Amino acid sequence: MKFVIESISKSSGRLGHLVQNETERLFRTPMLLQTTKGGSIPYLTPEVFEYITKEIPALQFSLSTIDHMTDSLKLFNGSFARYVGYPECLSLLMIRNPCEFTPSGHNDKDTVPLFTRRGKETCTANRYMDIIEIIKPDIYQGFCDADTNLDSAKKRLVKCIDRTAQFMDICYERHQNSNILEKCTLFVPIVGGYSMFARSNSINHAKSKGGNAAGGYIFEGFHNYGLSATEVGATELTSVMTHCLKELPVDKPKMMPGAYTPPVILELISLGVDIFDTSYAYCAASNYKLLTFSFNLTDAENANMEPFLDITTDSLKEDFTPVLVNCCCLTCKKHTRAYLYHLYKTKELLGPILIMIHNLHHLLQFFNVIRTCIGEDKLPDLIQLIKLQGRDAAVDYSIKPNSKAINISDKDKNFAIAKNGL
Known part of the structure; x- marks a missing residue:
């Protein structure tokens, strides 16, 4: 995946596009990923989605909603996008579903909890990378502990930084040594809640250990997804993001998953964030x-x-x-x-x-x-x-x-x- 910056405005953010490896199709940024559940856009079939737009979509999948598909995918001769009925789409895989509230806690030393249709399950970094090699998405998020929000204590922030660094060391090694993942782009997670010091520690590890592997950055740990993301205020968020973006390479795409409100999205775009998702549309629809x-x-x-x-x-x-x-x-x-x-x-x-x-x-x-x-x-x-x-x-x-x-x-x-x- 290649990211090209077309223009940067002093007060209005930046324009660019992602280039898909296989098809060389362009996806313009700031970009809106179509959030999916179980591999499908909520409530809609691919045929119904064509009534909304004729453009090829960029789809966001989450491991917590498609984990049960991995066994059948091993036997399927084709891409995951084709498996779910969107053969030409750009695919991005995350760990958690941004449409659903993710409960805090349930964190063990070497695993991250997945709240799936079968209940709570656990996943290790190595199993996660095994799944990535089966699905082979265009972009995937690095394995991380993002269980933080505005109320997280200092001890929780320290643990999320340490555990994410431990997980990402495995991801970096597996990504760089895998022939299967040559055409997959790794988005490195930046965690640390609302602490600038903790975020800087996460960024320092990402730059020192994953500088060559990083194709972009994804900012996690500001909320617990679902409706909690709509409560995030622009003031606290933009101060942390301004600090983080100054420490990261300008030429890499930046992503903020979750149901952020339109005013918050605009503030983040003005700072230089490039990719968002449609979980806000789903959260509104599911509440009528x-x-x-x-x-x-x-x-x-x-x-x-x-x-x-x-x-x-x-x-x-x-x-x-x-x-x-x-x-x-x-x-x-x-x-x-x-x-x-x-x-x-x-x-x-x-x-x-x-x-x-x-x-x-x-x-x-x-x-x-x-x-x-x-x-x-x-x-x-x-x-x-x-x-x-x-x-x-x-x-x-x-x-x-x-x-x-x-x-x-x-x-x-x-x-x-x-x-x-x-």
Whole structure:
């Protein structure tokens, strides 16, 4: 995988692209990875995803949701992307699922916990690298202990740094000595919570031991995924990230996984972060929310938009307007708010499908505008619009568990139950 920086703006971040090794296809950055669960985009088939965009997607897979596939993959004559129905996509493998809240604890000396469909399991660095050689993704995350957040104690930070260094020593050796992984790119994890000192220690190890192996960097340990990522504030995060990015090579891509809010994403892009994922769209959809925030700079003065539309609101049952009047997604072109409310009340399978179609389309359009604003050096204007939405005070983009969740007897029937931050 090759990363090319096209331009750098003093106040608006940078534009670039990733070049896929096999096909030499370009994927523009800042980039939005499509988060998957069990190898599939939540609620959508590949055919339905084509209603959102005709572009070849970049997909983010997580070991915690595909670990059960590894035995059959050994017998499959083809790539993992082809195995799950996206033969031409760019694939990136992570350890944890950014859509789901990951419980703290359960850390042993030589293993990392995986919360899978079969319950909690453990994985060693060597087993992880064995799986990487089976899956052969375009990009994979280095094995790490990222069990930290804003409240983590100093002792936990020290342990996560030491254990990650121990794991990554194994990953570096296996990556550099493996003929199978010659075309796979390693994203080195940078951990350490919100401590600049701890993050610097993680960076120093990455530069001293993995300088030649590193194809990029992935920043972990700011939250426990799921809805907890939407609670992360820009102030604390940007101060740590500013410090980290100054210590890392400029010519390597940087990734921030998790359901960060649009204002936080924009602040990170302005600092030089290149890759994000769509877990924010899923977290909103699984709590019955459609994304409605405005990113139209030509009509910024009249924005005054809410970040979400909650389809459980009873007043929508006679609202026969689209979710967004100017949106060209399949959901807004063909269906009304009242119909979506009806699908929620009747627990129809089509409901979450239509919500996810809209949310992914909205985020993809948002990133198109971001890249345009970077090229025109207007990202500060977009940051101001997203933050205020035509108001005098900042808008709250965090996602709360929906209080009108379907009762427990309906669990796993189309709409998800709000539980553990989801």
